[in-house]
Amino acid sequence: MLDQLWPLVGATFLGQPILVWCGFLVLIGALLTFDLRVLNRYDHTIGFMESLRTTALYVAIALAFGGLLWATMGAEAGMLFVTAYLVEESLSLDNVFVISTIFAAFAIPPKYQHRVLFWGIIGVVVMRGMMILLGSVMVARFHWILFLFGGFLILTGMKMLTASPAAAEDPSKSKVVALAKRFIPLTHEFHGHAFFARVPSKKGNLRLVATPLLPALLVVETADLLFAVDSIPAVLAISTDAFIVFSSNIFAVLGLRALYSVLSVMVGRFGYLRYALAGVLMFIGAKIFWVELVGPIHAVVSLGVTVLVLGGAIVLSLLRPPAQPPVKAEAEK
Numbered sequence: 001m002l003d004q005l006w007p008l009v010g011a012t013f014l015g016q017p018i019l020v021w022c023g024f025l026v027l028i029g030a031l032l033t034f035d036l037r038v039l040n041r042y043d044h045t046i047g048f049m050e051s052l053r054t055t056a057l058y059v060a061i062a063l064a065f066g067g068l069l070w071a072t073m074g075a076e077a078g079m080l081f082v083t084a085y086l087v088e089e090s091l092s093l094d095n096v097f098v099i100s101t102i103f104a105a106f107a108i109p110p111k112y113q114h115r116v117l118f119w120g121i122i123g124v125v126v127m128r129g130m131m132i133l134l135g136s137v138m139v140a141r142f143h144w145i146l147f148l149f150g151g152f153l154i155l156t157g158m159k160m161l162t163a164s165p166a167a168a169e170d171p172s173k174s175k176v177v178a179l180a181k182r183f184i185p186l187t188h189e190f191h192g193h194a195f196f197a198r199v200p201s202k203k204g205n206l207r208l209v210a211t212p213l214l215p216a217l218l219v220v221e222t223a224d225l226l227f228a229v230d231s232i233p234a235v236l237a238i239s240t241d242a243f244i245v246f247s248s249n250i251f252a253v254l255g256l257r258a259l260y261s262v263l264s265v266m267v268g269r270f271g272y273l274r275y276a277l278a279g280v281l282m283f284i285g286a287k288i289f290w291v292e293l294v295g296p297i298h299a300v301v302s303l304g305v306t307v308l309v310l311g312g313a314i315v316l317s318l319l320r321p322p323a324q325p326p327v328k329a330e331a332e333k
Contacts (some may be wrong), residue, residue: 014242061251065127066123090276127221146288174222177219
């Protein structure tokens, strides 16, 4: 038996040893278990300071992981991880607006919101893992697809600069909710943090129904999928190493979900962040063409530009709030 398993020890998957992938998944599994069984064992409304402490923990772990990559894979790998982590975290800020709207539409009490966000992370790991796997394989086999990514990112950045925020649709009327209703009845009543419950029917027997937490989770997962369509090409444009792309994505999602209760209130103040994100996307897209046609750009340059642009936008937003707040922020008041 050991003789059959031994060859797997040295085997690689997408450029990294299988043991490295397994070790990372074990780490994420341990963090999620600690989050659910220790930090959030009981349903409660997560306060400001608790949210900051949990976020600080996840950020520290992510930076420590980046330091480990620096020590084992080299300085460039460490800087690429941090750059991808910052870009993914920043691009996901828009997701906070959407999740906040979803919770409001389904009237999810604050003490149950973390439960939805937690199980949403499980779906993120699976969905983004599949998308990154597909993207990495396509880049490896068809290198020219990087030019498509570059053009897509430049156009996306230009669209962010020129397009006005669209009015949010009612999440409770989305197609994914309508599809769910075809398979299982939905109730407007909550049964603790349960996604399903058995309630008496008109005939007197018990029937299985879905509580509002299930459609909220389905819509959150759909939103995550749509945001990944934009964010994964951006991170693949930073690094084609599937392990760096996947790990930075997952750590960014963990940190963002931990900070949700704070960001859902504060994110409307970052009025200039949208323009900074547009600039970062166009920079990353242009960098692809530069690297392929002219020559390489050091990882420290990408990291420096990302930090300066995003950090500058956040500081400017706090010091000089825009005269006209974004439409989305107004809609949530």
